[in-house]
Amino acid sequence: MDWITASLCSALFLGVYDIFKKRSVNGNAVIPVLFVSTVTSAAVWAPAMVWSRWVGEGVEESFVYVDSLAWRDHGLLFLKSLIVATSWVLSYFGLKHLPVSVASPIRATSPFWTMLGAIFLLGERPTLLQGIGICVTVAFFFLFSIAGRKEGIRFHRNRWVLLIALATLVGAASSLYDKFLLGNLGYRPATVQAWFSVYLVVALLPLMIGWWLKWWPRGTFQWRWTIPAIGLTLLLADFVYFTALADEDSLISVVSSVRRANVLVVFLAGYVLFKERNYRAKTPCLVGILLGIGLILLG
Numbered sequence: 001m002d003w004i005t006a007s008l009c010s011a012l013f014l015g016v017y018d019i020f021k022k023r024s025v026n027g028n029a030v031i032p033v034l035f036v037s038t039v040t041s042a043a044v045w046a047p048a049m050v051w052s053r054w055v056g057e058g059v060e061e062s063f064v065y066v067d068s069l070a071w072r073d074h075g076l077l078f079l080k081s082l083i084v085a086t087s088w089v090l091s092y093f094g095l096k097h098l099p100v101s102v103a104s105p106i107r108a109t110s111p112f113w114t115m116l117g118a119i120f121l122l123g124e125r126p127t128l129l130q131g132i133g134i135c136v137t138v139a140f141f142f143l144f145s146i147a148g149r150k151e152g153i154r155f156h157r158n159r160w161v162l163l164i165a166l167a168t169l170v171g172a173a174s175s176l177y178d179k180f181l182l183g184n185l186g187y188r189p190a191t192v193q194a195w196f197s198v199y200l201v202v203a204l205l206p207l208m209i210g211w212w213l214k215w216w217p218r219g220t221f222q223w224r225w226t227i228p229a230i231g232l233t234l235l236l237a238d239f240v241y242f243t244a245l246a247d248e249d250s251l252i253s254v255v256s257s258v259r260r261a262n263v264l265v266v267f268l269a270g271y272v273l274f275k276e277r278n279y280r281a282k283t284p285c286l287v288g289i290l291l292g293i294g295l296i297l298l299g
Contacts, residue, residue: 006244007258013237015265020226020233025096029219031211033227034092035204040231042201045194066194077192081199083174091167097160106164111257111296112137113172118253121176126253133295140288179252182245189242257296264290
């Protein structure tokens with residue numbers, strides 16, 4: 001599978017992941033939803049990690065083989081877990097209080113911030129067409145914020161919008177770090193995803209303990225089948241995403257842009273499943289955002 005195809009597959013799985021996430025946090029306590037879904041991902045990788053240690057050398061070419069790591073490597077992957085945990089906590093709380101058709105397009109601007117980081121930190125050079133795509137994406141995002149006001153959402157005053165925006169910036173930093181780990185340092189995708197999943201449980205454990213012991217006012221947790229489904233669909237989305245980044249020819253600015261095409265899946269789900277409103281005003285904005293992403297891809 002080439003890195004463009006892998007990016008498109010990741011976008012599809014990521015869209016389904018966002019739908020399960022919205023279903024899970026609606027009227028539900030955020031921290032346990034996030035923690036249980038994360039434990040699900042780690043549990044899936046646990047057998048592969050044990051198998052990799054048990055069989056030893058000779059099976060390194062397997063796509064689920066997890067390498068042994070030095071302390072420095074563990075530190076680098078734990079740092080990734082901290083970055084992602086921060087982004088997820090912010091985005092889950094924002095998503096709980098916003099229409100999915102508003103939250104997802106904000107997240108869809110992540111390629112813009114990722115591309116800026118790729119230019120200044122990783123030395124990537126977008127083409128003229130990609131630059132135009134960035135401008136188109138940002139312009140239609142601004143128009144989308146105007147459309148959101150019809151639902152009583154003031155983008156510059158709404159704290160949940162602020163959380164989603166901060167989550168987007170932290171997520172862009174995570175994407176750049178992913179390219180560093182997989183492209184520059186050469187970690188294999190299975191190794192990054194397996195250890196990252198385990199360390200994410202560690203990173204979120206203090207929050208889960210605080211929720212359990214009622215260190216702050218909290219909501220009630222309700223079990224839903226979509227909660228473990230969050231972890232499973234994210235595993236699929238991230239695995240093909242990491243596979244794309246491991247390709248020497250891949251550009252994180254392009255991969256990130258293609259991956260955010262998940263907004264199309266989420267937008268349709270918002271209309272069909274969540275019965276969200278104001279689609280006549282939002283649809284042209286969504287088309288514009290996708291047009292910008294498409295220009296980035298074609299460039």
